[in-house]
Amino acid sequence: MAKKGDWVQIHIEVLKPSERAANIPEDTSHVPLEMWVKGNLIDEAAEIGDIVQITTRTGRTVSGSLCAAFPCFIHSFGEYVPELHRVDDMVKAIVFGGENNA
Amino acid sequence: MLDNSYSAVMARKNEIMKSAVGLDYNRFESGSIAFDYEGMMTATGYTIDDVRRIQMEEFAIGDSPIIELKNMTKLARACAPAGKGARIFIKDEASNLSGSFKVRRAAMSVYHAKKMGYKGVLTATSGNYGAAVAACAAKAGLSCIVVQECFDSRGIGQPEIVEKARKCEALGAEVVQLTVGPELFYMFLRLLEDTGYFNASLYTPFGIAGVETLGYEIITQFKGKYGKEPDMIVATNAGGGNLTGTARGMKKAGGSCEIVAASVNLKGLHMASDTQFNLKSFTTGHTGFGMPFSTWPDRSDVPRSAARPLRYMDRYVTVNQGEVFYITEALAALEGMEKGPAGNTSLAAAFALAQTMDKDACIVVQETEYTGAGKHVNAQLAFARHNGVDIRFGNPDDEIPGKSIILPEHPSLIKAREADINHMRASLIKNACKMIDGAPTAEDIRFLAEETKTDITFVEEHI
16 A cells, blocks of 8 residues: 555556567567656555556656565675685685784 | 656756767768767867876876786796797786776776866766766765666665775765666766766767876887887777777887787676676676677767767677686786786786787786776676576686676686687677668778778678
């Protein structure tokens, strides 16, 4: 649920698989070209999946299917990768000579 | 009402581009293969002194430090034959506004757009260039839209590209995100037409003029501190602008060092494949861009690309993903420098190349890039593992892009694998000859010799 003025994200199918360019790999040719744009909701109120209009940060009006209210970034540094400590130990041992960099 | 079908928009490409760059490319054409490259490069009207002044005074860009990596050099010497192991230096371009050398390119496009009266700038990029344009647009008070190829058809974003979207938004840009496919260009054209914004393409003469200061600074800073120019400059190569601009700037400063291109080997992965999109751990600096853009530069988003790397490169080497991740971690462990992995492609190559050079030789890696959530060695390795890529220690020669990432079990296994540059030169000549119906003219042959850094005999043998 989002109301007028809320920061939202919309989804647009730009090209159907049949409308896509020739000479693209087969896996890509079977899926549509999709687009996501963020902005402030123009409609009074909307539910996820509704076709709505938004005003983007550059002032463009764009129409699409509402897919998120208050979208945010949650990307991270990822789960622990044990190999990286082994790399550290290896190069320090070579350059500084042995454990604890003695 | 305009016809916005794929074919109709693509058919309007030239007129859209002409009004969006403010440069009539036709005036440089000969009507055959040849075109007036240097004429196009000087048509910006900005000399290198103008560019340096604009970058520094308007955008606070440039004069990034050149840092000697003494511990990395020690590590290389421990792997090298006796007497070998050149001194390794790095130009810390991450210290620039927006965190990469790309801001040098962006500054000139944004400055010119503002001067010409455009209200905003538009760029199609999934890389650091987006944040660079956004930062300069912020300073210039222009609107900015960045169009990214970001997601696969499952809606899963490459972490590195998601981070770049965050940074663009943080710097005030609107980010338009798409799934995989070359039709991004179609959407880009529609946006140019709808907004009337300037096309801040990576490949205009403005962008490349902006990179020239990087090469210029390498020579002047190095001579100032060490009394000589470096023996070799290694540049990560994708679309070719980094190498082209650096080499041109080096020459303008009177330099003559060997120029080596380096790319991450992603052989076997198709750049437009939806299912392979998130099996890549590098979204730029790789062979998937580097090879096709070298052998046919005019595949870019402008009629004639100002980035023409085969004019300037002496050698082209490739490194593997596991080697670049290893070197990125080693840079943090040994030098206290935490940087983005893609920018360390040239460092991984330099690490191997240094071992073939004498100890008193100097090798300059010409960039670093910022790091953060998503675009980090840990983030990329964790993402690859999550996608089923086999990550292990071993011999990097055994790495299969998309299937495995092999971290070297000893740094002596890191290699700079020589690409067949003459084969690439021959490909460029063949690609150029496909453009025309008849035989190349004498002017075409001279042009192709310049395009490939060869001579008339080489061109005639490969037509």
